[in-house]
Amino acid sequence: MGEALSLLPWIGVVWLFGIGLYGIVTSRHFVHLTGCLAAIQSSSYLLLLAIGYRYGAVAPIFYDKKPGTQAVDPVVQALVLTDVVIGATVSALLLALILQLHKHAGTVDPQAMRPMGRAGVADGRQRRGGRVG
Amino acid sequence: MNSVFADPAAWPICIVAGLLTLAGVLLAGAKIVPTLLSDIVTLAATAIAGGMAAVLAMRIGDHPALYWMGGWTPRQGQAIGIAFLADRAGAGATAFAGLMFTVAIWFARGHFAGARNHFHVLMLLFLASQCGFFFAHDLFDMFVWFEMMSVAGFALTGYALRSPSLDGALNFTILNTIGAYLILMGIALAYARANALDFSAVRAIAQGQPDDPLLIAAFVLITTGFLTKAAQVPFHFWLPDAHAVAPSPVSAIFSGIMVSVGLFGVARMVWEVFAPCPVVRHLVHVGLMSLGCGSAVMGAVMALMQRHVKRMLAFSTVSHVGVALIGVGLLGQQGLGGSLLYLAGHGLIKAVLFMIAGIMLSTLGGIDEIGLRGAGRPIWPAGIVMGACALVLAGIPIGPLDAGAQMMDAQARSSGLHGLTLVIGFAGALTGGAVLRVTGRVFFNLGPTSGEEDAAPTDDEREHANRPFAAQLVPVLALLAVWVLFGIVFASGAEDFALAAARDMTLDADFFPRRGLPHVTPVLPWLPALIAMAIASADLNRHHIPDAVYGAFAGASRPAFRMLQAIHDGVIGEYVLWMMAGLVFLAGIAILGC
Known part of the structure; x- marks a missing residue:
């Protein structure tokens, strides 16, 4: 039982990473893609929390506990908290970029992206016919 | 106080x-x-x-x-x-x-x-x-x-708020964020084993358990993340899309120093933390060196095929950072010192080139090599600077870029790898040739017929600078002066400093001994630059080449060129799959090395 339970978070990590990755690869909408990125992010948090977990231990708050009581590792929790902040920044920035993209290009489909923008390739073709050819 | x-x-x-x-x-x-x-x-x-x-x-x-x-x-x-x-x-x-x-x-x-x-x-x-x-x-x-x-880099890429720059910024953000989460997972695994995050503390654990699979997995994940930032094949796809559309001063920073930061991270991880693990050393020596070679070759070929000048410079960055990654993979102090010096020399020259691209954008109103043919004649001083930089990029035996290359080559020879000069020369000849071609076409009105670069993506971007051309050229010349200072006046000082920095970074360990610089014939160091000139003049005089000769050559190389253009298609999903393939490649080498 304990073995299976300690394996569970690891399966969760792989699962979350896998569906996040699948979502990003197949995504047709940038907001959906941002959500998938958050799933990958969550898999790293789950991994960190699983690493710091101790069976039968209390939360690492010693307000009403005797010093020396077995507690879960507070370091990984601090890491997760720090990274939640970074993740929120990245998500906010992504959503702002997507909003601007919607305003300027009228589409938010990642599959429609081409280097130098969608217009760039067609423009190049035109120019080739016009000036060089 | x-x-x-x-x-x-x-x-x-x-x-x-x-x-x-x-x-x-x-x-x-x-x-x-x-x-x-x-x-x-x-x-x-x-x-x-x-x-x-x-x-x-x-x-x-x-x-x-x-x-x-x-x-x-x-x-x-x-x-x-x-x-x-x-x-x-x-x-x-x-x-x-x-x-x-x-x-x-x-x-x-x-x-x-x-x-x-x-x-x-x-x-x-x-x-x-x-x-x-x-x-x-x-x-x-x-x-x-x-x-x-x-995050600062993501925001700066999309600063112009145009559709291509937003695409580039999104691409950059998503790929690098996935890389960052891989780093975080690697750190978590290292912490799971070492119960510490300080470099020395983790290193002490690695010394005690050099074959621990958790530490090796941690290294693979962390390296993948840093190599994504360093834009090494196959993690490089975001770089040409982002560098090409960022504002030119920002592109100068990206290519000049940000990409090198990824490589610096890899080197720090290798030497300060994971060096006691033999599998990690094997992975660095085999895996990173092959990725570096792949990047050097592919970046150079792609650079030659571009018509958007900033995109061309971006691919040349992939190529040159690949060479520097080989230096890290050599696992010796001299190789690492050479790598650092090479990165510094490349950063200076590439920043100058991106600033020239910025001047083209603001004074000539475009960045497309073919569209701007002959438009640069009024600002010919910029053309001269660009041509000189192209020769440096190609590897003329002056300056920090070449000094670094020689240090890496000496280290490679001491490990029995004699082919490194070829890779460095190939990267230099093709990227230098590409930049020379742009110089000839834009500033000297050469090359009326375009070739393979015709099919490359381009853009009608322009930047607005409310300052005269001369005022824009001054910072460029200042940076060149720094290059001269370090390349010629303090050349041996810069070399000694790079070696000392490498000694600090490696904690004085050295897995391969150092060797004196090889003695070569006086012609050989100039060879890549000569080839670069040959490539540029062949490209610019295409209308003089008989159709049968050119057709045969173009016909033979076209499928490969088309395939390379096709995989750089800007679709994030595909880029992510390439990245995972790279991760599997590194993990595979680690597993085989166990």
């Missing part, structure tokens, strides 16, 4: 905190501080930061020092605090970053009129987090600085 300045170990935190505070103040006063004042203050701050780091590198000498934040020194052998490491590698890199930022911000004056001072705030944040990264001596601390730097 006096004691802070007396103790050089405390300088890194002063540099980082000072830059961060200034960024905060400028942001708070965004509505009231005039742009000219923010220009002056930002320039002064970046110059002072770089200068302080340079003095620190001299003062710290052979005695790298740790600074424990808040006085949390290790208790009973347990590192519970977070430390900054002041050594010549970190301080030297910071000094270089300070120089690059100062020149880039100087060049950017007038490029962002009406945007208030948010550009300055982002640049200061960018520099501060880079400095933090260079000095970090703690896995998670390093990761946080890395992410801060990335």
